Amino acid sequence: MDSAVSDATAVDTAVDTPAAAPAEAVPAAIPVQPGPAGESGDAGPGKPGPAGEPDPEDGAQDWQLDHSRAPIATKIVVAGGFGVGKTTFVRAVSEITPLQTEALMTRASEETDDLTATPDKLTTTVAMDFGRITLDNDLVLYVFGTPGQQRFWFMWDDLVRGAIGAIVLADTRRLTDCFPALDYFESCGLPYVVAVNHFEGTERFEPEDVREALTITADVPVVIMDARKRYSVVETLLAMVEHALSTTPE
Numbered sequence: 001m002d003s004a005v006s007d008a009t010a011v012d013t014a015v016d017t018p019a020a021a022p023a024e025a026v027p028a029a030i031p032v033q034p035g036p037a038g039e040s041g042d043a044g045p046g047k048p049g050p051a052g053e054p055d056p057e058d059g060a061q062d063w064q065l066d067h068s069r070a071p072i073a074t075k076i077v078v079a080g081g082f083g084v085g086k087t088t089f090v091r092a093v094s095e096i097t098p099l100q101t102e103a104l105m106t107r108a109s110e111e112t113d114d115l116t117a118t119p120d121k122l123t124t125t126v127a128m129d130f131g132r133i134t135l136d137n138d139l140v141l142y143v144f145g146t147p148g149q150q151r152f153w154f155m156w157d158d159l160v161r162g163a164i165g166a167i168v169l170a171d172t173r174r175l176t177d178c179f180p181a182l183d184y185f186e187s188c189g190l191p192y193v194v195a196v197n198h199f200e201g202t203e204r205f206e207p208e209d210v211r212e213a214l215t216i217t218a219d220v221p222v223v224i225m226d227a228r229k230r231y232s233v234v235e236t237l238l239a240m241v242e243h244a245l246s247t248t249p250e
Contacts, residue, residue, distance in 0.1 A: 080169035081177025094131025165244035
């Protein structure tokens with residue numbers, strides 16, 4: 001009897017307590033092998049590297065590839081009268097999606113905003129435009145467009161702070177609109193160039209004719225450009241940078 005009880009207990013114990021599973025083998029660490037181009041290994045031509053690093057063949061600059069380097073960041077301001085093309089200027093040249101603060105025009109501005117020269121204009125800048133362009137491997141320009149209406153001039157002091165120079169856009173149909181910007185930059189001593197934005201269907205004038213009409217000195221560059229065309233805007237920016245360096249080389 002005792003033997004039978006002992007045998008039954010042994011069977012129950014065997015059923016309730018399963019045999020311990022063999023310890024799982026821990027795999028040895030396997031070194032990561034470089035995969036095909038564009039995968040976890042080194043990036044191949046034209047493909048992103050690890051963690052989305054920029055690739056030189058995609059147009060990345062030296063300062064974007066080498067994190068120990070920093071670009072020479074400079075700031076310029078684009079000013080001028082209402083509807084002269086400042087937003088178009090920034091949009092045409094920016095290598096990033098430009099920041100724009102466009103608002104629909106309403107009847108409330110009919111008595112203050114003259115739409116005679118720009119009857120199709122439906123929006124206006126109420127704060128600023130912002131864009132960026134890399135002119136050289138280590139030279140980056142941050143472009144700030146100012147609002148043109150007089151009621152927004154109180155923002156100019158903040159927008160101009162730290163700028164190396166300015167571009168005053170002018171429309172030959174209403175040159176008087178750029179006088180406030182000229183007076184402002186001359187009073188604060190900021191180097192500037194005058195860029196005549198040539199609109200289709202308007203008479204084309206020579207730079208010296210514009211200089212005489214604006215009564216600006218001979219050392220201030222005057223260029224004729226088209227704010228819709230990137231190459232024309234870049235040439236204007238280069239003229240501004242050259243003028244700023246010649247005026248304040250330090």
